[in-house]
Structure formats: C-alpha cells, structure tokens
Amino acid sequence: MRTMGLDVGSKTVGVAVSDALGWTAQGIETIKIDESAGNFGMKRMKELVKEHNVSSFVVGYPKNMDNSTGPRAEASERYAEMLKAKFGLPAVLWDERLTTMAAERTLIEADVSRKKRKTVIDKMAAVMILQGFLDSKN
Template identity: 45%
Template sequence: MRILGLDYGEKRIGVALCDELGLTAQSLTTILHKSWRRDVESVAALVTTYGVETIVIGYPLRLDGTEGIQCEKVARFAHRLEASLGIPVVLWDETLTTKEAEEILFRSGVPPKKRKAVVDSLAASLILQSYLDAFSKEKRSPDTEVEKGS
C-alpha cells in the first residue's frame, strides 16, 4: 500500500512517499505552489506514477491543540484532493515537524541555502512516518508476543 505524505505550505508543498510495505517514509520532492488546480494536478501525477492509495496531509494544529487559519486552508486543499482524485485524504497532526526538519538539517551540516530546498519534503516525511508508526501500532495486538531467536 503506497501512501503519499504532504506538508502543505503557502509557497511550497513538501512530498514524501512510503515504501511498498508501508514501513518507512522517504522525502520525494517539493511542489512549488502555483494555483489550486496546478497543485492538484501535480499531486495527481504523483498518485498515478507511484500507485498511491492514500494521502496523508499535515494538519497544522496550534500548540494548544486548537485550529487556526492555516488548518482551514489545509482542509480545503485536502477536500479538493479527495474530490479530484477519489482516494482517501487523511489530516494528520504536524505540530512542529517543520522545526524538527530544520533541526535535523542543521545538525547534519546542510548549508542554510540548501536547507530551504529540502526542508518541506523532509517535514512531509516526518508527517508520513508519524502516521505509519501510529498505523503499525494499531495493527499490533497487546497480546502478541515477540518471537525470540533460538
């Protein structure tokens, strides 16, 4: 099951994709925001190319858990994606993922000018990985024992 992760922003949309087993998320690309129609077309092309069945889009709740203006914009974009593509679009809490992505790039020694080009797709991969981790925990039963090697 291929899942696409999006970090929707005013200027750019970070994109990540999970592996075919749905275990790990990898940064894929960044879409430069042009218009709603063009953005949906760009995402649609990725959905077709990679056989995506679900889209997870970062939902920017405030630190206190309330919704702000950006949540409305993300929800509208998610609704347009779902209506146009006919696949589920999941809103997923993205609190502080861009800050986390910036910190990862800083610690990795990526020069500031290059960080801007990849921070959004890295944030998208953090959003998607958070979703994948939560989904895999749901599938595990608390009664399941871990097998140990002999």
C-alpha cells in the same frame, strides 16, 4: 499501494511516499504552488499519484500548541478535501505540530547549508508527517 504524505504551505507542498509495505517514508519532491492564485499543483500531484501507485493521502495538520486551529490548519482541511474530490482517495489530516522545526533541527545537525535547507525543508517535513502516521499504524 502506497500512502502519500504532504506538508502543505501557501507556496510549496512537500511530498513523501511510503514504501510498498507502509513501513518507511521517503521524500520525493517539493511542488511549487500559489495558494493566492488558486494554483494547488494538482497537475503534478496527478502525475505523482499515478507514478507511485498512491492509494491514500496524509496531509499535515498544523494545529496550534493549545490544540486550536487557525488559518493554516483550515487551508490544510481545504487541500485534503480537494485531494478527495480530485482523486477519489481517502485523505487523513495528521497533527504536524513541530515537524518543520524538527526537520530544520535535523538538517542543521547534519550540517546542511542554509541555502540547501530552504530547498528541502518541506520535503523533509512531509517525511516526518508520513513517518509519524505510519509508525502509529504499525
């Protein structure tokens, strides 16, 4: 059984999964969604849950630096509730402050082009969210 980590935005969801032992996170893909049109990528999510034998979710929770929550955090809460309802699996909200910036910095240091960074940043942020969660458990 594996844990799936998600970096939820309004246009994309970065996806990562843990290894079978729950030690490491690997980036899988970025799912295109359209929050304003009510398309949350659940069809693709269902395929990934089955393919990777997922038993739980960790959803990035973008709190403000003062620990308050705003519209994006509320969107993550709704997405986590959707996952629970659709799959009947636990979904934990995980503080993701600064993960996208850290992912961007890592990709810049690895000399990844701006165009390529744009295509992988959400997946990389999902890896960082999930790895933080996994590290806290071990």
